[in-house]
Amino acid sequence: MPLRDLLLGLSAIAIWALNIIVIKVGVVEMPPLLMTTLRFMLVAALLVPFNPVHRHQLPFLLLLSATFGTLHFALLFIGLEQAEAGTGALLVQMGTPFATVLAVIFLKERLGPKRLVGLLLSFAGVVVLAGGPTLPSALPLALLLLSALGWAVSQLLIKRGPNIPPLALAGWVALFAVPQVALGSLLFEHDHMSAMANAGWAGWGAVLYTAVMSSIVAYGLWYGLLRRHPVNRVVPMTLLVPVLAVLLGMVLLGDSLGVHKVGGGALVVTGIALIILRFRPRREPQASQRREPQG
Known part of the structure; x- marks a missing residue:
């Protein structure tokens, strides 16, 4: 891979790692479901007008908005409110x-x-992480694992579903997710107007960053790399996302680095590396090029 493309890939990884930190900062100033709703509204406004889809693809996108938009992203924002x-x-x-x-x-x-x-x-790494002090209760653990499950279900749907360009997928999923997440915010959160009025640069900056940088800029860089290089040379870079997020959490938020996080994190990353790394060349199916990075 040329140095330029390597740097582009690392830039996307850095954007996604920082995205976790930005979400954590944002949900301090704004309720998580409200922030998720605003994020989806901005993504949809920026992408949908320029990325039309066929009418027969709409039911698939509606289904994906429930698993990827609501289950994955909404629970990610809620879980990060309560966990490091x-x-x-x-x-x-x-x-x-x-x-x-x-x-x-x-x-x-x-x-x-x-x-x-x-x-x-x-899974052994999750057990170790669950035993550490960085999860204040079982609730954030369950929410974050359900968020991961939502991402996993979405990947199977994308793999078997129609071939939709990535930015069109992101825009229309966001559009259909808006009423779902907004309803959750109306039911479980309060004082929405006050929260938006009192949110400072960190809260609104988090909405802007998660929508523009994470969902548009980073995905644009990532899928450009997937078009130019074999999948098995690009996807392994995603292993750097949690490692960099842990380091950024320590530097920017003062997160701890105890034995549970080091040991559990090492087990999780090593396990994922064994799952996604291929030691022998193998032809990748075309659908795998639409694999959505997490977060």
Whole structure:
């Protein structure tokens, strides 16, 4: 991979890692479901007018908005309100093991010993993380793992669904997710106008960053790389996202780095590496190029 493309890939990884930190900062100033709603509104406004889709693709996009928009993103924002950013970043990476298990069950994919070991290590890492002090209760653990499950289900849907350009997918999923998340915000959160009026640069900056930088700029860079290079040379870079998020959490938010986070994080990342890394060249199916990075 040329140095320019490597730097572009690392830029996308850095944007996604910082996205976890930005969400954590944003939900301090704004209720998480309200912030998610505003994020989706901005993404839809910026992408939908310029990325039309066919009418027969709308039911698929509506379904995906429930799993990827609401289940993944909404629960990610809520979970990060109650957990350290680095811990949240590690737990959300469990989407890859979940997707592997679902592919074995529903798509009859072969697991193999290497991926089985990867699964076991990943789930062992979650057990270690759950025993640490960076999760104040079982609730954020459950929310973040459900967010990861939402990502995993979405990957199977994308793999089997119609071939929709990535930015069109992001825009229309955001559009259909707006009423779902907004309804949740109306039911479970209060004083919306006051929250928006009192939010400072950090809250509104978080909405802008998560919508523009994470959903548009980073995805644009990422799918440009996937068009120019084999998937197995690009996707392994996503392993850097949780590592960098942990480091950024320490530097920017003062997060702790205890033995549970180090040990559990190492197990999770090692397990995911065994799942996604291929030691022998193998032809990738075209659909896998639409794999959505987490967060």
